[in-house]
Amino acid sequence: MNPALLVLEDGRVFHGVAYGAEGETFGEIVFNTGMTGYQETLTDPSYARQIVAMTAPHIGNTGVNDEDPESRRIQVAGYVVREPARVASNWRATGSLGSALRDQGVVGIAMPGTRALTRHLRDKGAMRAAIFSGPEALAPGEEALLERVRKSPSMEGADLAQHVSTSEAYVLPAHGGKRYTVAAVDLGIKSMTPYRMSERGCEVHVLPASSTAEDILALGPDGVFFSNGPGDPSAAGYAVDALRGVLDAGKPFFGICFGNQIFGRALGLPTYKLRFGHRGINQPVQDRTTGKVDVSAHNHGFAVDAPTDGPFDTPYGRAEVSHVNLNDGCVEGLRLLERPAFSVQYHPEAAAGPHDAAGLFDRFCEIMEGSR
Numbered sequence: 001m002n003p004a005l006l007v008l009e010d011g012r013v014f015h016g017v018a019y020g021a022e023g024e025t026f027g028e029i030v031f032n033t034g035m036t037g038y039q040e041t042l043t044d045p046s047y048a049r050q051i052v053a054m055t056a057p058h059i060g061n062t063g064v065n066d067e068d069p070e071s072r073r074i075q076v077a078g079y080v081v082r083e084p085a086r087v088a089s090n091w092r093a094t095g096s097l098g099s100a101l102r103d104q105g106v107v108g109i110a111m112p113g114t115r116a117l118t119r120h121l122r123d124k125g126a127m128r129a130a131i132f133s134g135p136e137a138l139a140p141g142e143e144a145l146l147e148r149v150r151k152s153p154s155m156e157g158a159d160l161a162q163h164v165s166t167s168e169a170y171v172l173p174a175h176g177g178k179r180y181t182v183a184a185v186d187l188g189i190k191s192m193t194p195y196r197m198s199e200r201g202c203e204v205h206v207l208p209a210s211s212t213a214e215d216i217l218a219l220g221p222d223g224v225f226f227s228n229g230p231g232d233p234s235a236a237g238y239a240v241d242a243l244r245g246v247l248d249a250g251k252p253f254f255g256i257c258f259g260n261q262i263f264g265r266a267l268g269l270p271t272y273k274l275r276f277g278h279r280g281i282n283q284p285v286q287d288r289t290t291g292k293v294d295v296s297a298h299n300h301g302f303a304v305d306a307p308t309d310g311p312f313d314t315p316y317g318r319a320e321v322s323h324v325n326l327n328d329g330c331v332e333g334l335r336l337l338e339r340p341a342f343s344v345q346y347h348p349e350a351a352a353g354p355h356d357a358a359g360l361f362d363r364f365c366e367i368m369e370g371s372r
């Protein structure tokens with residue numbers, strides 16, 4: 001197997017062997033703590049331009065199948081694992097993870113130091129990085145490679161949603177009888193999300209990220225949804241403008257992850273970059289109204305900065321922080337108190353992840369019902 005290097009912008013270098021395609025790739029290095037669900041992780045468009053390191057030591061055991069992808073392709077910029085499975089064993093498997101990475105040109109590295117890497121990122125934070133594998137990519141030597149990593153673009157200020165969004169609108173029909181029309185703005189949407197709505201009787205019109213409030217309202221939707229997505233929410237002013245138009249029109253609104261950050265910005269709140277973010281499927285989130293704790297799926301590197309000591313004023317009336325993360329206290333949900341609009345920073349669609357928060361899709365249906 002050919003040698004590979006993972007080079008971090010602060011000069012830390014990890015040695016390993018090539019996994020997946022050989023060559024080079026640049027991105028923000030982040031870690032994911034999920035013990036399962038690598039295929040959903042790899043295909044989540046929110047990971048665009050990120051190199052994802054898995055803390056679970058053995059990856060690829062169940063191969064890849066045609067049912068679990070969350071989008072049409074592997075979306076991560078690069079992949080870091082400790083030990084790839086040599087055998088893919090599962091009744092649904094159609095191939096191995098190594099060949100899927102290779103076929104889609106995704107450069108990865110298998111290296112013994114994933115634990116040291118995770119501890120490093122925990123202390124120093126997510127940062128620019130690159131994987132170089134094979135003799136050609138490694139030829140310039142570590143110093144020259146590090147220089148190139150330092151010159152690569154940062155995640156801060158990156159507008160990536162428009163690059164992963166659908167270019168054409170499409171419709172997911174309602175399962176078992178249509179009850180609601182939903183306009184879902186695709187900022188990097190995972191395929192399970194509109195599916196969760198469709199199984200609750202929503203006809204889901206998935207719209208490009210560049211859709212304006214007029215485009216959205218032209219559908220006459222019962223409710224509007226803004227999806228998860230990659231990049232820095234402070235660089236997506238177009239989505240904030242569209243959402244403001246939707247809120248001005250009084251439409252019921254639900255947002256997930258990037259959608260929560262856009263909602264926060266539409267309410268006039270700032271967003272900021274977390275040191276190393278939350279990526280995994282066992283994050284404890286508390287609903288501050290009921291006190292109930294959900295174990296939930298996460299993938300975010302940014303968060304909304306909002307007062308957690310009680311309701312606050314916004315251009316749309318009073319709002320409150322509805323959910324907080326019990327690990328670090330960060331804002332995990334927002335809601336308006338006088339209008340039907342709410343959002344969460346985590347992933348009730350649960351692909352992969354626990355289904356504790358599935359009731360949020362029911363809540364979306366309830367606010368659409370209540371607004372009729």
Ligand SMILES: NC(=O)CC[C@H](N)C(=O)O
Nearest residue numbers: 046228229257258301302
């Ligand atoms: N999953 C998401 O929607 C991620 C949102 C945003 N890109 C972040 O990293 O915080």
